[in-house]
Amino acid sequence: MKRVSSSRRTVLQLRLQKASLSLSSRYSRRLISRNSTLSEDKVQIKTYHKPESCGRTVQVSDYIRYHYNGTLLDGTLFDSSHTRMRTYDTYVGIGWLIAGMDQGLLGMCVGEKRIITLPPFLGYGENGDGSDIPAQASLVFDVVLLDLHNPKDEITVEAQSLPDHCPRKSVVGDFMRYHYNGSLLDGTFFDSSYSRNRTYDTYIGKGYVIAGMDQGLLGVCVGERRRIVIPPHLAYGEEGTGTKIPGSAVLVFDVHIIDFHNPSDTVEITSVKPENCSNNTKRGDFVKYHYNATLMDGTYIGSTHTFGKTYDVVLGAGQVVIGMEQGLIGMCVGEKRKLVIPPHLAYGERGVDGEVPGSAVLVFDVELVDLEEGLPEGYMFVWNSDVTPNLFSEMDKNKDAQVDATEFSDYILQQVKEGKGRLAPGFDPQRIIENMYDNQDRNKDGRITEDEFKLKADEAAAHDEL
Numbered sequence: 001m002k003r004v005s006s007s008r009r010t011v012l013q014l015r016l017q018k019a020s021l022s023l024s025s026r027y028s029r030r031l032i033s034r035n036s037t038l039s040e041d042k043v044q045i046k047t048y049h050k051p052e053s054c055g056r057t058v059q060v061s062d063y064i065r066y067h068y069n070g071t072l073l074d075g076t077l078f079d080s081s082h083t084r085m086r087t088y089d090t091y092v093g094i095g096w097l098i099a100g101m102d103q104g105l106l107g108m109c110v111g112e113k114r115i116i117t118l119p120p121f122l123g124y125g126e127n128g129d130g131s132d133i134p135a136q137a138s139l140v141f142d143v144v145l146l147d148l149h150n151p152k153d154e155i156t157v158e159a160q161s162l163p164d165h166c167p168r169k170s171v172v173g174d175f176m177r178y179h180y181n182g183s184l185l186d187g188t189f190f191d192s193s194y195s196r197n198r199t200y201d202t203y204i205g206k207g208y209v210i211a212g213m214d215q216g217l218l219g220v221c222v223g224e225r226r227r228i229v230i231p232p233h234l235a236y237g238e239e240g241t242g243t244k245i246p247g248s249a250v251l252v253f254d255v256h257i258i259d260f261h262n263p264s265d266t267v268e269i270t271s272v273k274p275e276n277c278s279n280n281t282k283r284g285d286f287v288k289y290h291y292n293a294t295l296m297d298g299t300y301i302g303s304t305h306t307f308g309k310t311y312d313v314v315l316g317a318g319q320v321v322i323g324m325e326q327g328l329i330g331m332c333v334g335e336k337r338k339l340v341i342p343p344h345l346a347y348g349e350r351g352v353d354g355e356v357p358g359s360a361v362l363v364f365d366v367e368l369v370d371l372e373e374g375l376p377e378g379y380m381f382v383w384n385s386d387v388t389p390n391l392f393s394e395m396d397k398n399k400d401a402q403v404d405a406t407e408f409s410d411y412i413l414q415q416v417k418e419g420k421g422r423l424a425p426g427f428d429p430q431r432i433i434e435n436m437y438d439n440q441d442r443n444k445d446g447r448i449t450e451d452e453f454k455l456k457a458d459e460a461a462a463h464d465e466l
Contacts, residue, residue: 043103044117054109056148060093064105064148065248071140073117078132078139087146089248098123101141108145110185116141147185147250149231155212158227160254166221172205175343176217176260177359183252185229190244190251199258201359210235213253220257222296228253259296259361261342267323274334281331283316284374286425289328292365296340301356310369314426316377321346324364331368339364372425380424380432381412392453402447408437 058064065087070079081088090096092105100118108114120126120136128135170176177199182191193200202208204217212230220226230251232238240247281287288310293301304311313319315328323341331337341362343349351358375382388394395403395411412433415421423429438444442452 041119041121043100043119043122045104046115046117047112048115049111049113051109051111054112056109058092058106058108058145058148059150060106062092062148062150063090063248064092064108065089065146065246066105067144067146069142071142072133073138073140087246100139104141105143105145108143108148110145110147111187113142113144116143149250151231151233153231153233155216155231155234156229157216158229159224160227161223161225163221163223166224169219169221170204170217170257170260171262172218174204174260174262175201175359176204177201177258177357178217179256179258181254183254184245185250185252199357204260212251216253217255217257220260222257222259225254225256228255261361263342263344265342265344267326267342267345268340269327270338271331272336273332277332277335279332279371279373281315281329281368281371282374283329284377284424285315286312286372286374287315287328287331287368288312288370289331290367290369294363295357296361296363301362312426314374314424317426323362327364327366328368331366331371333368333371336365336367339366374426375422375424380427381421381436383415383421385420392450402449403453404447405434405437408440408448409433412436 067081067087068079069077069082071077093102095102097105098118100122101116103122104114104116104118118139118141120138123137123139124133124135126135128137133139179193179199180191181189181194183189205214207214209217210230212234213228215234216226216228216230230253232248232250235251236245236247236249238247240249245251290304290310292303292305295301313328315325318325320328321341323339323345326345327337327339327341339362341364343351343359343361346362347356347358347360349358351360356362392403393399395407397407397410409430412421412423413429416423416429423432437448440448440453
């Protein structure tokens with residue numbers, strides 16, 4: 001190989017240096033042309049909208065959902081989440097994104113809009129990204145943040161309104177009726193019980209609702225309003241629910257607790273008694289009372305005062321709901337009670353169409369106005385004095401050796417009128433007498449003979465009214 005002289009080497013080196021400077025100059029001009037508005041080699045952030053309330057900002061390892069438009073510096077669009085009609089969902093700050101976006105998304109608030117401009121080495125560098133993003137291109141992302149959470153997040157609860165009186169808070173196993181509005185973290189509405197004009201009714205703490213709601217409904221008071229923010233891993237997860245709730249969405253529920261009860265609940269009784277309270281109600285008594293009825297949230301159901309007359313029932317005869325039967329036992333005239341009746345002792349899951357919702361707890365303010373003592377259980381007529389030994393002949397007015405229905409009825413009514421006997425109060429007297437006559441007419445021929453009459457009287461095991 002021919003050796004190159006020292007003087008010639010110097011000339012060659014100078015030529016190479018000039019060529020290198022020429023290439024460098026052309027490359028620099030090309031970069032300046034492409035990146036003429038990017039003055040610094042770092043991420044540039046310009047926020048052009050920030051919400052008034054910003055309780056939390058994006059931190060490293062948060063999972064976020066955002067929309068973006070991506071352009072070059074000259075405005076050429078290379079990508080947009082809007083055109084796909086779905087957010088870009090990713091972790092931030094842990095290398096799932098290009099380095100510039102990992103930096104540029106930190107510190108954002110939900111609802112914030114910002115322009116993030118990236119130099120090439122924090123974007124796609126020397127290689128670019130296919131035909132859309134050339135090599136050494138600076139990138140501009142117009143971003144709006146829709147929501148964020150961290151995999152370590154729990155639910156957050158904000159009490160918005162508390163009742164003045166809260167005798168009990170909800171626990172696991174309670175059955176609850178509540179209204180709600182459901183939205184995404186950016187305020188997008190997805191569901192409401194109000195739009196269906198009926199409460200959402202469910203057991204709580206038992207897995208009947210999403211895990212976050214199960215937690216958020218514990219420890220509430222009837223009448224309370226609270227906001228429950230639920231991260232996706234305690235809601236509908238990565239899949240969402242289709243069109244209304246996207247995957248990995250944080251959910252916001254504004255709830256209003258209408259009522260709740262436990263299947264083991266009994267009637268809750270609060271009483272105000274008069275000074276003289278000696279004669280108390282029992283099964284079989286005929287009672288007259290006034291009431292005002294509401295739901296637990298104060299919604300009006302009905303009142304006897306509206307009709308200007310008392311409600312009259314025989315206790316133990318199944319004429320009112322079980323809880324009312326229980327609540328009226330042991331009262332004296334003039335006593336006032338507040339009865340809180342759980343649905344399984346009232347109108348149950350079905351309620352009363354147009355009046356009482358299904359599974360509703362009822363509140364009755366009652367006042368006992370009058371009390372007529374009933375007969376012993378199982379009896380519809382009793383004698384107040386000794387029974388005449390000539391009972392059959394006294395009934396047989398026409399002396400034809402048989403008692404027809406009219407003779408029987410006239411006789412019983414006469415005994416009641418004279419105070420010698422008493423019919424069960426609160427029932428139709430004629431219906432009682434018809435039933436008594438049918439019991440005595442053993443062969444069902446429409447007549448009672450003396451033999452039938454005696455036979456019936458001799459049956460010790462039966463309730464013999466005569």
